[in-house]
Amino acid sequence: MSYPVQWLDDTFRSQARAEELLRPDLESGLITPHDFQLATQFLPAPHRYWPSLFALGGSAGAAVYSRYLRKPPAPLNRVALLATVGGFFGASWGQFRRAEAHATFQSLLDDPVTFSQALENVNRRTGGTRPLGWTLQRAREVAQREGMHGNAASPTEEGWASEQPTNIPAPVSRSAPASGECSAAAQEASRSKGRWDEIRAVNARGGAQPTTWDVLRQRHERSQINRSQGEQSAEGSSRLDEQAQFDALLEAERRMAGRDS
Structure with a gap:
């Protein structure tokens, strides 16, 4: 005190x-x-x-x-x-x-x-x-x-009540909008997944016609294969030419050595 x-x-x-x-x-x-x-x-x-x-x-x-x-x-x-x-x-x-x-x-x-x-x-x-x-x-x-x-x-009870704040903003509930957004996102994902499953099922069928995307993909793969094969053949031919030139040089040197002897 x-x-x-x-x-x-x-x-x-x-x-x-x-x-x-x-x-x-x-x-x-x-x-x-x-x-x-x-x-x-x-x-x-x-x-x-x-x-x-x-x-x-x-x-x-x-x-x-x-x-x-x-x-x-x-x-x-x-x-x-x-x-x-x-x-x-x-x-x-x-x-x-x-x-x-x-x-x-x-x-x-x-x-x-x-x-x-x-x-x-x-x-x-x-x-x-x-x-x-x-x-x-x-x-x-x-x-x-x-x-x-x-x-x-x-102090009386009325006095205490008058001192209490009257305008108190109600707390904003954020749980409901959050849960609504999550459910909407889940529904959209399930819809997209269902569409892709249907497309795959249709393509897997034997009598189904190939789509434009499939045709373009096949053409691209074929062009890549042809290009790689052409490069391999060109590389092989160039090696053969170099080997022939090397053999010709060796043969010429042998002949010149035989004449000198």
Whole structure:
């Protein structure tokens, strides 16, 4: 719970004052009797004076030690410096102890949220103009109730219904169009497949006439076969001619060698 400690110290100065300010919230049922008793005993306690008391004690202790207990005694300027440092550390320690006490108080509360709302009501009753919205981090989650001495009205079912958004677009269903597209594609594929099956069945029959596509395909295959055969024959004839020329050259060389001998 993070709340204004200084405001608490200034508002709840005594136990009687704390009971006077928190009793309306106890009677309305906002806070429990345990939280009421705990708050009236803790908030006016002497922990509010701890920073000042620890600062005074630290300053006085440092001054006494450095001036009277230390041998040789420190000069006055050093005593003043040590007293200032001691007071600073004493005040810091007092602030820490006070914060620790408030943390323990928070952990002992039955419902910190409703107690935060009670502090807001006390702030209004004492004439506070600025809300303590940062009194508790979860203060806005409190369920406000009727009969809270006019400080806050409890929300009704009609009020909650009026805050609900009315124009909410309905979610667009995309599953139906997707399934329709898939079924249409499947029907188209089945139709195409059925047509090709019929064409193949007709061509497979013995008495069926060849189609134009079949005639063109057969002509192309025949031309490819004839072309390959012509290339093979031309290649064979060229090899025979080369072999004949080579044999003629060998024969001429033999004849010239016979004449020389």
